[in-house]
Amino acid sequence: xxxxxxxxxxxxxxxxxxxxxxxxxxxxxxxxxxxxxxxxxxxxxxxxxxxxxxxxxxxxxxxxxxxxxxxxxxxxxxxxxxxxxxxxxxxxxxxxxxxxxxxxxxxxxxxxxxxxxxxxxxxxxxxxxxxxxxxxxxxxxxxxxxxxxxxxxxxxxxxxxxxxxxxxxxxxxxxxxxxxxxxxxxxxxxxxxxxxxxxxxxxxxxxxxxxxxxxxxxxxxxxxxxxxxxxxxxxxxxxxxxxxxxxxxxxxxxxxxxxxxxxxxxxxxxxxxxxxxxxxxxxxxxxxxxxxxxxxxxxxxxxxxxxxxxxxxxxxxxxxxxxxxxxxxxxxxxxxxxxxxxxxxxxxxxxxxxxxxxxxxxxxxxxxxxxxxxxxxxxxxxxxxxxxxxxxxx
Amino acid sequence: xxxxxxxxxxxxxxxxxxxxxxxxxxxxxxxxxxxxxxxxxxxxxxxxxxxxxxxxxxxxxxxxxxxxxxxxxxxxxxxxxxxxxxxxxxxxxxxxxxxxxxxxxxxxxxxxxxxxxxxxxxxxxxxxxxxxxxxxxxxxxxxxxxxxxxxxxxxxxxxxxxxxxxxxxxxxxxxxxxxxxxxxxxxx
Numbered sequence: 001x002x003x004x005x006x007x008x009x010x011x012x013x014x015x016x017x018x019x020x021x022x023x024x025x026x027x028x029x030x031x032x033x034x035x036x037x038x039x040x041x042x043x044x045x046x047x048x049x050x051x052x053x054x055x056x057x058x059x060x061x062x063x064x065x066x067x068x069x070x071x072x073x074x075x076x077x078x079x080x081x082x083x084x085x086x087x088x089x090x091x092x093x094x095x096x097x098x099x100x101x102x103x104x105x106x107x108x109x110x111x112x113x114x115x116x117x118x119x120x121x122x123x124x125x126x127x128x129x130x131x132x133x134x135x136x137x138x139x140x141x142x143x144x145x146x147x148x149x150x151x152x153x154x155x156x157x158x159x160x161x162x163x164x165x166x167x168x169x170x171x172x173x174x175x176x177x178x179x180x181x182x183x184x185x186x187x188x189x190x191x192x193x194x195x196x197x198x199x200x201x202x203x204x205x206x207x208x209x210x211x212x213x214x215x216x217x218x219x220x221x222x223x224x225x226x227x228x229x230x231x232x233x234x235x236x237x238x239x240x241x242x243x244x245x246x247x248x249x250x251x252x253x254x255x256x257x258x259x260x261x262x263x264x265x266x267x268x269x270x271x272x273x274x275x276x277x278x279x280x281x282x283x284x285x286x287x288x289x290x291x292x293x294x295x296x297x298x299x300x301x302x303x304x305x306x307x308x309x310x311x312x313x314x315x316x317x318x319x320x321x322x323x324x325x326x327x328x329x330x331x332x333x334x335x336x337x338x339x340x341x342x343x344x345x346x347x348x349x350x351x352x353x354x355x356x357x358x359x360x361x362x363x364x365x366x367x368x369x370x371x372x373x374x375x376x377x378x379x380x381x382x383x384x385x386x387x388x389x390x391x392x393x394x
Numbered sequence: 395x396x397x398x399x400x401x402x403x404x405x406x407x408x409x410x411x412x413x414x415x416x417x418x419x420x421x422x423x424x425x426x427x428x429x430x431x432x433x434x435x436x437x438x439x440x441x442x443x444x445x446x447x448x449x450x451x452x453x454x455x456x457x458x459x460x461x462x463x464x465x466x467x468x469x470x471x472x473x474x475x476x477x478x479x480x481x482x483x484x485x486x487x488x489x490x491x492x493x494x495x496x497x498x499x500x501x502x503x504x505x506x507x508x509x510x511x512x513x514x515x516x517x518x519x520x521x522x523x524x525x526x527x528x529x530x531x532x533x534x535x536x537x538x539x540x541x542x543x544x545x546x547x548x549x550x551x552x553x554x555x556x557x558x559x560x561x562x563x564x565x566x567x568x569x570x571x572x573x574x575x576x577x578x579x580x581x582x
Binding site for chain 2: 169173174177183186187190192193194195198201202203205206208209212213218219220
């Protein structure tokens with residue numbers, strides 16, 4: 001394990017290396033472990049069992065010297081040939097909303113989901129039926145482009161890509177603009193047809209803009225510099241299918257990824273929009289006043305079962321100076337699978353959220369490259385932005 | 395002698411008044427801005443324009459929607475939006491050879507283009523199909539855009555015979571002859 005300058009933990013992954021796999025070509029059966037990541041168990045006090053397994057495996061993972069880069073390659077029809085390299089890094093810095101200095105109640109970002117269950121009548125929703133298998137760290141999960149979209153984009157852009165206008169832009173037209181065929185179709189309809197060469201140039205420019213957007217983010221969109229080339233390729237292929245680009249269904253890809261990497265997608269693409277990486281644990285009164293608890297505490301304060309239930313189904317939360325159960329503000333992310341929520345738990349356990357100083361968090365590992373082109377935020381003091389977050393005052 | 399002097403002054407005054415006039419009128423029909431301009435007349439040249447104008451992209455719109463400029467004007471295309479745009483025009487008044495792709499550029503930066511050919515450029519953004527605007531390039535310095543009620547006024551047009559053309563979004567250009575000698579009225 002090494003600490004880089006920004007304070008985040010970089011570590012090679014134990015277990016099998018991931019492979020790019022084509023949706024069309026034959027899939028290596030070893031990659032398709034059909035068992036779900038978390039398994040159902042009869043009722044009982046399995047929470048402690050699950051936790052025990054997670055932490056008993058931590059030392060083994062920490063001492064592992066395996067690197068996940070340099071996966072063996074197979075030439076499938078649609079499989080890119082570049083080796084897969086996963087540089088998994090701990091989540092760090094303030095939540096994206098804190099970074100934008102945007103209160104939770106004033107935004108639709110990160111809120112694609114449903115309400116959690118009502119606090120009353122009390123529902124016995126705690127499930128004692130989930131357990132991580134002992135070989136969880138050696139497992140890989142196969143993700144399609146649609147899965148990358150769900151984990152990295154859907155919490156803001158919604159299932160159809162329409163976003164929440166005007167705050168979250170629709171991605172539909174920017175993606176459709178990457179298709180020369182659609183550009184020609186549109187221009188022909190408008191009565192000003194363009195030549196194929198002109199359409200191709202426009203489409204190429206739109207594609208470059210899209211990739212730039214994913215990597216660097218925008219004024220309100222977080223950047224995703226940690227997505228590797230193959231993941232971006234799979235994601236963009238799905239974006240094209242989602243938005244009706246002709247022929248996109250023939251270019252869908254699957255990528256096998258380590259469990260912690262899947263968790264990294266969930267945490268950075270969904271949780272970190274609202275939850276800061278670290279910070280003091282809010283009191284029940286502070287929760288009632290609007291505080292959002294930091295990610296750093298969850299693997300200590302919650303069992304795997306509680307965590308997965310809270311993420312996928314929602315659960316009441318105790319708030320107020322005389323603590324009472326409330327529905328809470330956190331959406332229930334019905335579209336995240338149990339396995340994916342569990343992967344987030346694994347990731348947060350293996351790569352504990354990094355406690356970075358205000359100077360390091362902006363620009364931090366995730367935030368690099370965005371402050372340079374934003375005049376309005378550049379005028380605000382970075383220390384103020386992140387200082388408030390780290391003090392837990394937001 | 396005195397009379398002659400007065401006659402000279404009166405004549406000179408009359409000549410001055412007769413040298414330039416205005417063309418005004420109303421463009422009826424669809425709502426939205428129209429542009430009326432004086433076409434080039436053989437034998438009459440006007441000095442090349444070195445004027446500058448600005449077209450912004452703000453709130454996923456081109457601002458202004460219609461920009462009337464003189465031939466030779468350099469237009470600065472800005473981007474005040476937080477998203478990148480990809481502005482282009484497929485043609486100028488149907489001439490595809492004059493189509494141009496400005497490319498993409500981020501917030502705070504701008505691109506410039508010198509419009510050396512007269513006509514209307516339908517400005518589009520490849521990324522945002524709902525965005526549209528027009529740059530109407532007048533071949534002469536004598537042009538005007540209509541106000542909200544469709545009225546226009548072109549001032550300081552030298553006396554003479556001209557053709558005036560009205561451009562209107564979504565309509566065919568209409569041209570009418572006009573003889574300028576003082577104030578002339580032409581409605582479209």
